[in-house]
Amino acid sequence: MTKNQALNTREISKIVFKKGELVKEVEELSGENLFGCYQCGTCSAGCPFVEDMDLLPDEVIRYVVLDRREVLNSKTIWLCASCYTCAERCPRDINITKIMEALRQIILRRKIDYTDVLKIPKKERETIPQLAFVSLFRKNIG
Amino acid sequence: MQKRILYYPGCTLKTTAKNLEKTAYAIMQALGYELVEMHDWNCCGVVASLTTDDLMHHLAPLRNLIHVEDQGEDKVVVLCDMCCNTLKQTNLRVKENPDDLKTLNAFMDRENDYKGTVKVYHFLEFLRDEIGFDVIKKMVKKPLHDMRIMPYYGCMLLRPREVAIDDAEDPQILSDLLTILGAEVIDNPFKIECCGSYHTIEEKQLVSRRAYRITSYAVERGADAIMLSCPLCHFNLDVRGKEAEKLFKGYKQIPIYYYTQLISVALGLDPSVYGFDQHMVDPTLLLKKKGVLHTRKIEI
Numbered sequence: 001m002t003k004n005q006a007l008n009t010r011e012i013s014k015i016v017f018k019k020g021e022l023v024k025e026v027e028e029l030s031g032e033n034l035f036g037c038y039q040c041g042t043c044s045a046g047c048p049f050v051e052d053m054d055l056l057p058d059e060v061i062r063y064v065v066l067d068r069r070e071v072l073n074s075k076t077i078w079l080c081a082s083c084y085t086c087a088e089r090c091p092r093d094i095n096i097t098k099i100m101e102a103l104r105q106i107i108l109r110r111k112i113d114y115t116d117v118l119k120i121p122k123k124e125r126e127t128i129p130q131l132a133f134v135s136l137f138r139k140n141i142g
Numbered sequence: 143m144q145k146r147i148l149y150y151p152g153c154t155l156k157t158t159a160k161n162l163e164k165t166a167y168a169i170m171q172a173l174g175y176e177l178v179e180m181h182d183w184n185c186c187g188v189v190a191s192l193t194t195d196d197l198m199h200h201l202a203p204l205r206n207l208i209h210v211e212d213q214g215e216d217k218v219v220v221l222c223d224m225c226c227n228t229l230k231q232t233n234l235r236v237k238e239n240p241d242d243l244k245t246l247n248a249f250m251d252r253e254n255d256y257k258g259t260v261k262v263y264h265f266l267e268f269l270r271d272e273i274g275f276d277v278i279k280k281m282v283k284k285p286l287h288d289m290r291i292m293p294y295y296g297c298m299l300l301r302p303r304e305v306a307i308d309d310a311e312d313p314q315i316l317s318d319l320l321t322i323l324g325a326e327v328i329d330n331p332f333k334i335e336c337c338g339s340y341h342t343i344e345e346k347q348l349v350s351r352r353a354y355r356i357t358s359y360a361v362e363r364g365a366d367a368i369m370l371s372c373p374l375c376h377f378n379l380d381v382r383g384k385e386a387e388k389l390f391k392g393y394k395q396i397p398i399y400y401y402t403q404l405i406s407v408a409l410g411l412d413p414s415v416y417g418f419d420q421h422m423v424d425p426t427l428l429l430k431k432k433g434v435l436h437t438r439k440i441e442i
Contacts, residue, residue: 048352
């Protein structure tokens, strides 16, 4: 874990939720019914980033439903690159992509950024296509 | 008279993907169309807004759609997969939610109201549906015989399904294109898997591993090269794929082509538009070996 991420983790743990508020906020932001998930694991089976994740996508849903707010410290929500594979395959038609976005937004909207722009080396700023930067900033900076 | 069609470029087509733009222009000219860059375009935002209450991020794509209407057109062609996906998703959202459109129109008080008349095409979609692959087939001068190529779709052409240009699990559009160009299609289940997208900035090794997994499977099945359409997938497979050579012993990255480049080669268009110098893995060696790369323009 980098220094920056540790700092984020500390700030994230300060976010306060009353009982049952987390799932409510996720449902409002995503427009999805998390209680519709029956934990079949199809999302996790098809996810291209799953080997780097600390929580599987279906576990993220379960954590939110069970009001376990440490889910906000999970690396999984930042690894999701919105490729929509899980949303396409979910037999319960739950858009998990939107749930991941909602969890990121809960953090970003409290003025906690995941990415520090100044830490990106200058050389890379010149060689990597702009669309990568725009999408990174849209996803990781509030 | 040449038929005119409006074109939305987006940021990357002007820098790391100039070759994609140049070859698309050349193809349209050869087909008797004039590709006209729309004026006064802005960034589309790259990723679509995914939360229910976030209308702010629909402003940028919507402004582009308004400007298409202002220029008296109802069709716009997009080359970048991510721009195309974002524009299509905003277009769909405002068409399905008139209240959202009302709010957005009211917010942009200096712009005309969006009337919802624009159809956004991906360039591939335009070639298939409006021009027809059979038309391109008749114009092939140098078929890509003996080239075994794996089509790679990535995410943004296929998902979410409301804005997809082909089937999400078993797309055919790029294989169809390769077949009419005379190449042999190598199928691969990884053709629809994400390349790693924007993680290329902060998680380079992760993207290199993605590139390795996609490419090595293609090579195992006998592919000489990969053909794709998205500028970000191209960067990730070409550049991060090359870097994967250091991570995996004995691994060698194969060339990555844009579909527009291979069409241009097969149609015998002016080699100065190919833009192979922008690649990390030299794409010319394979074409020379297969005898399809020419240095002079073939007279049509």
